[in-house]
Amino acid sequence: MSTGTPPPPPTGTPEQxxxxxxxxxxxxxRAASEVIGGPAGRRLSPRAPWWARPLPVLxxxxxxxxxxxAATKHHCRARGWSTPDQFVHACYSDLPVVYTSSGLAEGLGPYAPGVSLGQPPVTAALAWxxxxxxxxxxxxxxQRAYFDAGAVVLLLAALVTVVAVAAAAGRRRRWDALLVALSPLLVLSGLVSLDLAGVALATAxxxxxxxxRPVAAGLLLGLAVAARTYPVLLLVALALLALRAGRWRAAGTTLVAAAAAWVAVNAPFALSSPDAWSAYLRDFAGRAAGYGSPWLLPQLVAQAGGSADAAGLPPVAVTALTLGGWFAWLLLVGLLVLWAPRRPRLPQVAFLxxxxxxxxxxxxxxxxSLWLVPLAALALPRWREHLLWWAAEAAYFGAVWLFIAGQSTPERALTPELYALFLLLRLAALGWVVVAVVREVRSPWRDPVRAAGLDDPAGGDLDRAPDALVVRVA
Known part of the structure; x- marks a missing residue:
C-alpha cells in the first residue's frame, strides 16, 4: 500500500x-413513458407551468x-391496534401502541419515572x-387521536425529506427526488414509527x-443523531471524504457544530434522568437477534427443523458479530474511499x-429502510435497482407481520422457513443496490450523475475539489 500523488482536479463542471x-x-x-405518450417534451421544459415543475410535483x-x-392503517384505526389483527392486516404502528404502553398516556414526561420509551431525546420529546x-x-x-397527530407530523417530515433530496441532488438532477416521492416504503413503513422525523433532519x-452551509448543516445533523443514531454515519462519510480531499475547514466546522448540537440536546436529560436517558444506548448491548437481522437465521433454521423453543445465537454472540461486522465494513468503505479512481460522491459513501x-x-x-430511501436516491439515481429493492421490501413487509402474528395465532402464521426466505430476499436486494453503488464508485463513468458532467452536487465544499490523499493497493 502506498500513498499516491494528488491527481488533477476532477472534470466536473458547475451545473448549467x-x-x-x-x-x-x-x-x-423512458420505456415506461410509452404508456403515456413517450418521453417528456415541452410540458417539462423550462417554460412549463408551475404545477409541472419538480417541487410541486414532488x-x-x-x-x-x-x-x-394512512389509508392502509384504516382497519386498526377503526377497530383498535389489537393482536393479532394489527399484524394480520399489516396495519401495525408504533405510534398508538407505544403511546399507551410506555406511560405517555398518563401524562408523564418523556423520561419521567415510570415511562419506558427507550428512544433518543428528540424522538422521545416528539412522542411526548x-x-x-x-x-x-x-x-x-x-390512540386514534395520537396516531392522527403523528400522521400529520410524519407527512411534514416526508415533505421535508423529498424537498431536501431535490436540493441536495442539484438543479440538473432535481427529478431524482422522484425516487423518494414515489417510493412504496412511504406507504408501507412511513407511519410505522417516528423514524421519518429523524430522516427529515438528516436529509435536511x-x-x-x-x-x-456548514454550521447549519452540523446543527441539523447533530439533532438528527439525537433523534436516530444512524446519521452519525453521515458525519463519518463526510470525514472520510474530507480526508481524501484534504479540505477540513468546512467539514471540521460541521463536525464540531453537530457535536455541540448533540451535547446541548442530550446533556439536560443525561444529567436529570441518566437511567431513563441511557436506556436506548443500553438496549444495544446484550440484545438477542431481532426481526430482519441475518443473525436471526440460525434460530429460524432451528425452528424450521421442529425446535419450537430454539433460542438461536446468544445475545453476546449477536453483539460480537454486529460490532465485528460493522468495524470490518467501516474499514472496507474507508479503503474504497481512499482507493477509488475518483473521489466518491458523499451520498454514495453515506449510503454504503x-x-x-x-x-x-x-x-x-x-x-x-426509510433511512436508506433518500441516500439511495442520491447515491444511485437509476430506477432499475430501486424497483428490485422496493419489490423485495414489499414482500418482506407482508411476511414479517404474518410471522409475528404466528406468535399468538399459530393457525394464521407464516412458517419459519418462508419467513427466512423473505428475509434473505430483502437482504439480497439491498446487497444488490450496495454492489451497484460500489461498481459506480470503482467505475465513475457508469455513474449517471458524473456521466452528465457533474462531480458531486451534494458534496458542498468537496464538490470539484482535487484529491490530497489517494491510496493505491498493489
Missing part, C-alpha cells in the same frame, strides 16, 4: 441548464403516498409532544451541506455506511 426530465435521464422510465406525489399509507394533542387515557379515542442537514449497518445489525425493522 434546466432540470433533466426523468424520462430522458433514465432508460427504465410535494403532490409525496402527499398522495403518505395518504395511501404528540401526546399533548390526544385526549387523556389509553382508550381507542386517545445533507441538503444544507450541499448548499455550503448506513446500508452496511442495516445489513449487519442486530435488528433490521421495516421502518429502518
Amino acid at each position: 441548464g434546466p432540470p433533466l426530465p426523468p424520462t430522458t435521464a433514465d432508460p427504465v422510465l 410535494v403532490a406525489l409525496t402527499s398522495v403516498l403518505v395518504a395511501v399509507g 409532544l404528540l401526546g399533548l394533542l390526544a385526549p387523556p387515557g389509553a382508550g381507542a379515542a386517545a 442537514g445533507l441538503a444544507l451541506w450541499a448548499r455550503r 455506511l448506513v446500508a452496511g449497518s442495516c445489513l449487519l445489525g442486530p435488528a433490521f425493522p421495516v421502518q429502518a
Whole structure:
C-alpha cells in the first residue's frame, strides 16, 4: 500500500441548464413513458407551468403516498391496534401502541419515572409532544387521536425529506427526488414509527451541506443523531471524504457544530434522568437477534427443523458479530474511499455506511429502510435497482407481520422457513443496490450523475475539489 500523488482536479463542471426530465435521464422510465405518450417534451421544459415543475410535483406525489399509507392503517384505526389483527392486516404502528404502553398516556414526561420509551431525546420529546394533542387515557379515542397527530407530523417530515433530496441532488438532477416521492416504503413503513422525523433532519442537514452551509448543516445533523443514531454515519462519510480531499475547514466546522448540537440536546436529560436517558444506548448491548437481522437465521433454521423453543445465537454472540461486522465494513468503505479512481460522491459513501449497518445489525425493522430511501436516491439515481429493492421490501413487509402474528395465532402464521426466505430476499436486494453503488464508485463513468458532467452536487465544499490523499493497493 502506498500513498499516491494528488491527481488533477476532477472534470466536473458547475451545473448549467434546466432540470433533466426523468424520462430522458433514465432508460427504465423512458420505456415506461410509452404508456403515456413517450418521453417528456415541452410540458417539462423550462417554460412549463408551475404545477409541472419538480417541487410541486414532488410535494403532490409525496402527499398522495403518505395518504395511501394512512389509508392502509384504516382497519386498526377503526377497530383498535389489537393482536393479532394489527399484524394480520399489516396495519401495525408504533405510534398508538407505544403511546399507551410506555406511560405517555398518563401524562408523564418523556423520561419521567415510570415511562419506558427507550428512544433518543428528540424522538422521545416528539412522542411526548404528540401526546399533548390526544385526549387523556389509553382508550381507542386517545390512540386514534395520537396516531392522527403523528400522521400529520410524519407527512411534514416526508415533505421535508423529498424537498431536501431535490436540493441536495442539484438543479440538473432535481427529478431524482422522484425516487423518494414515489417510493412504496412511504406507504408501507412511513407511519410505522417516528423514524421519518429523524430522516427529515438528516436529509435536511445533507441538503444544507450541499448548499455550503456548514454550521447549519452540523446543527441539523447533530439533532438528527439525537433523534436516530444512524446519521452519525453521515458525519463519518463526510470525514472520510474530507480526508481524501484534504479540505477540513468546512467539514471540521460541521463536525464540531453537530457535536455541540448533540451535547446541548442530550446533556439536560443525561444529567436529570441518566437511567431513563441511557436506556436506548443500553438496549444495544446484550440484545438477542431481532426481526430482519441475518443473525436471526440460525434460530429460524432451528425452528424450521421442529425446535419450537430454539433460542438461536446468544445475545453476546449477536453483539460480537454486529460490532465485528460493522468495524470490518467501516474499514472496507474507508479503503474504497481512499482507493477509488475518483473521489466518491458523499451520498454514495453515506449510503454504503448506513446500508452496511442495516445489513449487519442486530435488528433490521421495516421502518429502518426509510433511512436508506433518500441516500439511495442520491447515491444511485437509476430506477432499475430501486424497483428490485422496493419489490423485495414489499414482500418482506407482508411476511414479517404474518410471522409475528404466528406468535399468538399459530393457525394464521407464516412458517419459519418462508419467513427466512423473505428475509434473505430483502437482504439480497439491498446487497444488490450496495454492489451497484460500489461498481459506480470503482467505475465513475457508469455513474449517471458524473456521466452528465457533474462531480458531486451534494458534496458542498468537496464538490470539484482535487484529491490530497489517494491510496493505491498493489
